[in-house]
Amino acid sequence: MKSALPILTVVFAVLVAWYAAAALMNASLQRDAYANAERIDYSTQDLIADSLNMERPKLPAPHQVVSELYKLVLATAPTSKRSLVYHGAITLEETLIGFLIGAALGIGLAVIIVSMRWLERSMMPWIIASQTVPIIALAPMIVVILNQFNITGVAPKAAIAAYLSFFPITVGMVKGFRSPDPLMLDLMRTYSATRAQTFLKLRAPASAPFFFASMKIGAAAAVVGAIVAELTKSEDGGLGARLLEGSYYGQTVQIWTALFVGAALSAALVGLIGFLGRTTERRMWFVP
Amino acid sequence: MNGRRLAERVADLLPPLAFGLAVLAIWEVGVRLLHVPMIILPTPSAIVARFLTSIPTLAADFWQTIKGVLIGYAIGCAAGVAVAVLVDRSGFLKRGLLPLGNLVSALPIVGVAPIMVMWFGFDWPSKAAVVVVMTFFPMLVNTVAGLASAGAMEQDLMKTYGADYWQALIALRLPSALPFIFNALKINTTLAMIGAIVAEDFGTPIVGMGFRISAEVGHLGIDMVWATIGVAAVTGSLFYAIIAGVERRVTFWHASYRAKEA
Numbered sequence: 001m002k003s004a005l006p007i008l009t010v011v012f013a014v015l016v017a018w019y020a021a022a023a024l025m026n027a028s029l030q031r032d033a034y035a036n037a038e039r040i041d042y043s044t045q046d047l048i049a050d051s052l053n054m055e056r057p058k059l060p061a062p063h064q065v066v067s068e069l070y071k072l073v074l075a076t077a078p079t080s081k082r083s084l085v086y087h088g089a090i091t092l093e094e095t096l097i098g099f100l101i102g103a104a105l106g107i108g109l110a111v112i113i114v115s116m117r118w119l120e121r122s123m124m125p126w127i128i129a130s131q132t133v134p135i136i137a138l139a140p141m142i143v144v145i146l147n148q149f150n151i152t153g154v155a156p157k158a159a160i161a162a163y164l165s166f167f168p169i170t171v172g173m174v175k176g177f178r179s180p181d182p183l184m185l186d187l188m189r190t191y192s193a194t195r196a197q198t199f200l201k202l203r204a205p206a207s208a209p210f211f212f213a214s215m216k217i218g219a220a221a222a223v224v225g226a227i228v229a230e231l232t233k234s235e236d237g238g239l240g241a242r243l244l245e246g247s248y249y250g251q252t253v254q255i256w257t258a259l260f261v262g263a264a265l266s267a268a269l270v271g272l273i274g275f276l277g278r279t280t281e282r283r284m285w286f287v288p
Numbered sequence: 289m290n291g292r293r294l295a296e297r298v299a300d301l302l303p304p305l306a307f308g309l310a311v312l313a314i315w316e317v318g319v320r321l322l323h324v325p326m327i328i329l330p331t332p333s334a335i336v337a338r339f340l341t342s343i344p345t346l347a348a349d350f351w352q353t354i355k356g357v358l359i360g361y362a363i364g365c366a367a368g369v370a371v372a373v374l375v376d377r378s379g380f381l382k383r384g385l386l387p388l389g390n391l392v393s394a395l396p397i398v399g400v401a402p403i404m405v406m407w408f409g410f411d412w413p414s415k416a417a418v419v420v421v422m423t424f425f426p427m428l429v430n431t432v433a434g435l436a437s438a439g440a441m442e443q444d445l446m447k448t449y450g451a452d453y454w455q456a457l458i459a460l461r462l463p464s465a466l467p468f469i470f471n472a473l474k475i476n477t478t479l480a481m482i483g484a485i486v487a488e489d490f491g492t493p494i495v496g497m498g499f500r501i502s503a504e505v506g507h508l509g510i511d512m513v514w515a516t517i518g519v520a521a522v523t524g525s526l527f528y529a530i531i532a533g534v535e536r537r538v539t540f541w542h543a544s545y546r547a548k549e550a
Contacts, residue, residue: 003383003384003387005384006380006381006382006383006384006385007383007384007387007388008384009380009384010381010384010385010388011388058406058407118303121300121303121304122303122304122306122307123304123307124304125304126304126307126308129525131478133478133481133520133521133524133525134478134481134482134485134520134521134524135482136398136482136485136486137485137497137498137501137516137517137520138517140501140502140505140513141501141505141510141513141514141517143505144505144508144510145328145329148325148327148328216394220394220395220396223396224396224398227396227398227399228398228486231486231489232502232505239399243399243401243402244402244489244490246402247402247405247406247490247491250406252403252406255399255402255403256403258399259399259400259403262395262396262399263395263396263399266394266395266396267391267394267395270394
C-alpha cells in the first residue's frame with residue numbers, strides 16, 4: 001500500500017493533463033461553432049467550458065467519457081444493442097474461448113517439444129520467428145476462410161484470439177519446462193526416474209511461474225485478437241465493432257468508452273491470473 | 289576456429305530449414321491432391337508467382353507501412369528512455385508510474401488507432417502515432433527496471449570516484465540498463481508492425497500492407513493476401529534480427545552472450 005499515494009498522484013496528473021489537452025484540442029472546433037452561430041461575445045471561460053462538453057469533440061473530456069460509460073454500462077439494459085455490457089460480453093466470450101483453446105494447444109505443443117529433441121531443433125526457430133511476424137495481419141483472412149466453411153459468429157474471432165495467444169504461451173512453457181536446474185535433473189536420473197516421472201514431478205511443477213507469466217501475456221493477446229477480429233465483421237457486435245462504428249461516424253466519445261471497457265476487460269483478466277499465480281506460487285513455496 | 293564455427297552454424301540451421309521445406313512441400317502437394325479451392329488456400333507456388341508479378345504494388349505498400357513503423361518506433365522508444373531517465377531521479381514518481389506502465393502495457397492499445405486516424409489524418413503520421421503509443425510503455429517499464437539493475441558495488445565505486453549523477457548515469461547505469469533496453473527494443477519491433485498494420489484498417493490513402501490485406505480479402509484475391517503477409521513476415525523478422533544483431537554487438541559483455549562463446 002506504500003505505492004497508493006504515488007499512483008493516485010500520477011493518475012491525478014494524467015487527468016489534469018487530459019483536461020488541458022481536451023480544452024486546447026477542442027477550442028478551435030468550438031470557435032468554429034461559435035462563428036457558425038454568429039456568436040462573438042463569448043469569454044475565455046465560456047470557450048473552455050463549452051470545449052469540454054462538445055457532442056463530437058476531437059478529444060472528449062474525462063467526465064464525458066465517465067458519464068457515457070455510466071449511461072451505457074449501468075443505465076442501459078444489458079440486452080440492449082446500445083449497452084456496452086452487451087458488446088463487452090461478446091468480446092469476453094470470444095476472448096475466453098480463444099484463450100482456453102490457445103492455452104491448451106500452446107501447452108500441448110510445449111510438452112511435445114520438450115519431450116522430443118529433434119522436434120525442438122527443427123521447430124523452435126520457426127516458433128520464435130513467428131513471434132516477430134505481425135500475426136494480426138492474418139486476422140481478416142482467417143475470418144474469410146472460416147466463412148467459406150460456414151463458420152460464422154463467435155468461432156472465427158475465437159480462432160484469432162486463440163492464434164494470437166498460442167505462440168507466447170508455447171514459448172513461455174517451453175522455457176518453463178526447461179527451467180529446472182541441471183543438478184535437479186541429474187538427481188532425477190540417480191533416482192532412475194522415467195521421462196514421464198521427471199516431467200510430472202520436476203518439470204511441470206518447476207514451470208509454474210512461467211505458466212502464470214505466459215498466461216498473462218496470452219490473455220492480453222487474446223483480448224487484442226478478439227477486438228481486431230471484430231473489426232473485420234462489425235455487424236456481429238463486440239467492442240471492436242463499436243470502435244469501427246465510432247470511427248465511421250466520428251463519434252469520439254463512443255470510441256473512448258469502448259476503449260475503456262476493453263482496457264478494463266484486459267486488466268481484469270490479467271489481474272485475475274496474476275492473483276491466482278501469486279496464491280499458487282506462495283503455496284508452492286516459489287515466493288515466501 | 290572460424291571454419292568450425294561456420295560448420296556448427298550450418299548444422300544448427302539444417303533441421304529448421306528441413307522442417308520449413310517439408311511444411312511447404314506438404315502444403316503444395318496437399319492442396320493439389322485434395323483440390324482445395326484457390327480462395328481457401330492457394331499453393332505456395334501460386335503465391336510466389338503472384339508475388340513476382342506484383343512487386344511494384346507490394347513495394348509501394350511496403351514503403352507506405354514501413355514509414356509509419358520506423359518513425360513511430362524511433363519516437364516511441366526514444367521517449368520511453370527519456371521519460372525513464374527523468375522519472376528515475378524521483379522514487380515517488382517511479383512508484384506511481386511503474387504499476388500504471390505495467391498495466392497499460394497489458395491493455396489492447398491498438399484500440400487507439402481510430403482516434404489517431406481522426407487526429408493525424410489517413411496518411412502515415414497517424415500510423416506512426418499509434419506505434420508511438422504502443423512502443424512507449426514497454427520501453428519505459430524496461431528502462432526503469434534496467435536503470436535499477438546496476439550493482440551496489442559498482443555504484444559505490446562511482447561514488448568513490450566522485451562521479452556526479454550524470455557521470456554515473458552515462459558511465460555505469462545506462463550501460464547496465466542496455467540489456468533491458470534491448471529487450472524492449474525487440475518486443476517493440478513486433479508491436480510496431482502490428483500497430484501500423486492494424487491502424488491501416490481505419491483509413492489509408494489506398495496503399496499500405498494492412499490496406500492491401502483487407503482490400504484483397506474483400507474481393508477474394510487470397511494469393512495476394514498471402515504474398516503481402518509473406519512480405520510483412522519477412523519484414524518483421526528482419527527488423528527483429530537487425531535489432532538482435534546490434535544487441536549482440538553492443539552488449540557482448542552480457543552473461544547470455546558470454547555463455548555461448550565459451
